[in-house]
Amino acid sequence: MTEKANESRRNFLYLAAGGLGGVAAAATVIPFIGSMLPAADTLAASKTEYDVSTVAEGQLVVIQWQGKPVFVTNRTPALLKQLDGHDDMLKDKDSMATDAVSAEWLTDENRKYRSIKKEYLIVVASCTHLGCIPGYKPSAGRAEWGDSVPEDWPGGWHCPCHGSLYDLSARVINGSPAPFNLYLMPYKYLTDTKVVIG
Secondary structure (H helix, E strand, C coil): CCHHHHHHHHHHHHHHHHHHHHHHHHHHHHHHHHHHCCCHHHHHHCCEEEEHHHCCCCCEEEEEECCEEEEEEECCHHHHHCCCCCHHHECCCCCCCCHHHCCCCCCCCCCCCCCCCCCEEEEECCCCCCCCCCEEECCCCCCCCHHHCCCCCCCEEECCCCCCEEECCCCEECCCCCCCCCCCCCEEECCCCEEEEC
């Protein structure tokens, strides 16, 4: 055999061995990467379905989504009226300070309500200051709540740990240590009353 033929044969063997090595490496790595992906039960837990019609008028319930507490509130017409007249008290009335307080469905028509259906507010139940869970104090004024809220209290949430205040649309009130409104999460209605979060 000539030297040129030997060199061609050697090059072919190098390429063939390299190709087989690449296939073997891929066959080893692909299952390993697949094992790092979330399991089917984990993916299922990333979504939560809930029927908001089970929440009575004026009531707040706390549900779980991805291990986080979530407030679901059924706001009465009277509570919705309490959202008017205090925009000057709010740090971020239009929910535009950060992506976590906004949503793709938030439009000028529902921005004040921060919900797809204005009566049902659905927000992450963790104060944006240090993650405590604020207490629900829906009645306006101090009559029911005392000094824990300001005199011009519009109704909403009060975080007892560090004093952050949110209105009935979970928008943070000026003077609160919390920097942002309570976070929204992705959700949509599957039926008139059933939502899927996540």
